[in-house]
Amino acid sequence: MKIEKNQVEQHNQQHSKQHERNFLFLAETLTNQGVDVGSLLQKIGNLQIAIPSWALGTGGTRFGRFSGGGEPRNLEEKISDIGLLHALNRSSGAISLHIPWDIPQDAEATKSLASSYDIIFDAVNSNTFQDQKDQKLSYKFGSLAHTHKDVRQQAIEHNIEVIKYGQMLGSKATTVWLSDGSCFPAQQNFRKAFQNTYESLQSIYSHLPHDWKMLIEYKPYEPNFYSTVIQDWGTSFLLANKLGKQAFTLVDLGHHLPNTNIEQIVATLMMEGKLGGFHFNDSKYGDDDLTVGSIKPYQLFLIFSELVEGMEDKNSKNPIPAWMIDASHNVKDPLEDLLQSVEAIKIAYAQALLIDRKELADAQHNNDTVKAQEIVQNAYRTDVRPLLAEARRRNKAALMPLTLFRELKVREKLVDERGKLTIATGL
Ligand code: PSV
Ligand code: MN
Numbered sequence: 001m002k003i004e005k006n007q008v009e010q011h012n013q014q015h016s017k018q019h020e021r022n023f024l025f026l027a028e029t030l031t032n033q034g035v036d037v038g039s040l041l042q043k044i045g046n047l048q049i050a051i052p053s054w055a056l057g058t059g060g061t062r063f064g065r066f067s068g069g070g071e072p073r074n075l076e077e078k079i080s081d082i083g084l085l086h087a088l089n090r091s092s093g094a095i096s097l098h099i100p101w102d103i104p105q106d107a108e109a110t111k112s113l114a115s116s117y118d119i120i121f122d123a124v125n126s127n128t129f130q131d132q133k134d135q136k137l138s139y140k141f142g143s144l145a146h147t148h149k150d151v152r153q154q155a156i157e158h159n160i161e162v163i164k165y166g167q168m169l170g171s172k173a174t175t176v177w178l179s180d181g182s183c184f185p186a187q188q189n190f191r192k193a194f195q196n197t198y199e200s201l202q203s204i205y206s207h208l209p210h211d212w213k214m215l216i217e218y219k220p221y222e223p224n225f226y227s228t229v230i231q232d233w234g235t236s237f238l239l240a241n242k243l244g245k246q247a248f249t250l251v252d253l254g255h256h257l258p259n260t261n262i263e264q265i266v267a268t269l270m271m272e273g274k275l276g277g278f279h280f281n282d283s284k285y286g287d288d289d290l291t292v293g294s295i296k297p298y299q300l301f302l303i304f305s306e307l308v309e310g311m312e313d314k315n316s317k318n319p320i321p322a323w324m325i326d327a328s329h330n331v332k333d334p335l336e337d338l339l340q341s342v343e344a345i346k347i348a349y350a351q352a353l354l355i356d357r358k359e360l361a362d363a364q365h366n367n368d369t370v371k372a373q374e375i376v377q378n379a380y381r382t383d384v385r386p387l388l389a390e391a392r393r394r395n396k397a398a399l400m401p402l403t404l405f406r407e408l409k410v411r412e413k414l415v416d417e418r419g420k421l422t423i424a425t426g427l
Contacts, residue, residue, distance in 0.1 A: 001413045002080075003087040003404075005396070011404045012393060019399050022386040035354065037387075044350050045391035049280070049342050050094035050122035050324040053102045056081045056335070057424025059289060059328025066330050070414030071424040075102050076113060078424065081335060081414075083117030088404060090397035091342050094122040096324050097169070099162045100132055101425040107168035114169075122173070123215055123277060123322050124166035128155045129179035129223070144200035145180040145193040145229045152200050159204040167209060173322055174208070175250055175277060176201065177217035181224030181231070193229045198239060205243050215250040215277040215322065216240055220257055222287055233265045240274050248276020248319075252326055253303075254287035255279075263302045270310030273317035278307075279326035280345055289327045291337050293344025300344065301380050304352035312357070328426065333411050339402050343388065350384040 027037045056078050057071040072078040078095070085092040095114065097104075104110040114121065128143030136154065141147070143155035163174050180197065182188035201216070208214055218236040219228055230236050233249055240247040249269050256262055269275035282288070282295045293300050310318055325341045328334070355376055363371040389399045398404040405411075 003084055008398050012399050015399045019389055023390045026386045040353055041391045045395050048093045049345055050096045051082045051092050052096045052326055053078045054098055054426030055328045057426055068333050069420040070411055070418045071422045073422050079114050082119055085338055088398050088401035089342055090395040093118055094120050096122040098125040099165055111169055121169040121171040123175045124162050124171045125175045126159045126162040142180040144178055145197040156200050156203045160207045173213040173215055175215040175217055178230055179223050181228035182226050183224050184226055197229050208246055213276050214247045217250040217252055219255040237274055249274050250277035252279035254281045254283045263306045266303055266306040270318045275318055275321050277322040279324050281327040289329055292341035300348040301351050304348040308352040346388050347384055350387050351379050354379040354382055
């Protein structure tokens, strides 16, 4: 199924009166506060968030999987699903592939299919956390950190192969997330595991094209429950620094222990020019992979406040991070969930753009804690949704993507086309 331009136009016409009223009121209020609404709309409209290929199907848990039907059966259908999202919000113009779940059979054809939807290929992801059917050696006890050289070599070669697929499709980054670690005390020698990982990453890094980035993702636990080799941002940062200027840290919001101050991590990494990528999701307990902004929207806003400060800093040496959603769960329609996630990310971004940086810097300098809180919360409490809708309207996207998704009965049509029992590759 494809969403046609005239379907979006018709929807926008129907809802334009109400939207204009809301937008004009907000635009006037912000203009009176000295905000440049035109430039704000431009920034909101330009932000593109990559969709991971594995978020388009139902994300099962180890207890079960409850598919809603119509899941994409292959890479082409995954691209077509992202095409639907992008037609609705014009903010999901990139796909992130996971190899071997998404090996392109004909890279040129895959590339031209994606470009017919205006979609580019974001970071490619390696998978050494599962054993594949015809794999010679097992990753049960690790991959890049494994005690045996032949297992490490196999994992290194897989990562090099992933880069090759990415090159064929026009990706510019590879993300390495390792589940390597241990489940029990004394199972693993920490120093040897780190050293093996570093040397393996060095081998992969030496195959990185000169205009590529290596993004190193950290995670404190799961599937290993006692230790993880790349457990936190400090370990990832250490590896990235040792590897060289093309290596960066990737922050996944779910990969922190409860109450970690993620916004401070973001600030430090950006200050050092080492924040390369971002995986958005939300959680209550751990790596819950819930819809972005569904549990802790204020934390998301505070994180964006640091991201915006880093991005707007003229002297910053940090590249613009690769933005991606990394969520997958059991209970919602995955496409509706992704529309909600993109909206939540853009809301937090727009609110963070509204913070009066000059006033905040003065309040901080004068140790005026009350004023500093008032400034950020004033931005957070602004209902920026009319700005997002207006940015979409200007980009020829839908004023209300989720409403249009339901009006067009997208899921029902996908179920008709693909069937009720289809299963997307992924977790
Ligand atoms: C691991 O939990 C992770 O966040 C990594 O990004 C993986 O590549 C992704 O989830 C999908 O399994
Ligand atoms: Mn992730």
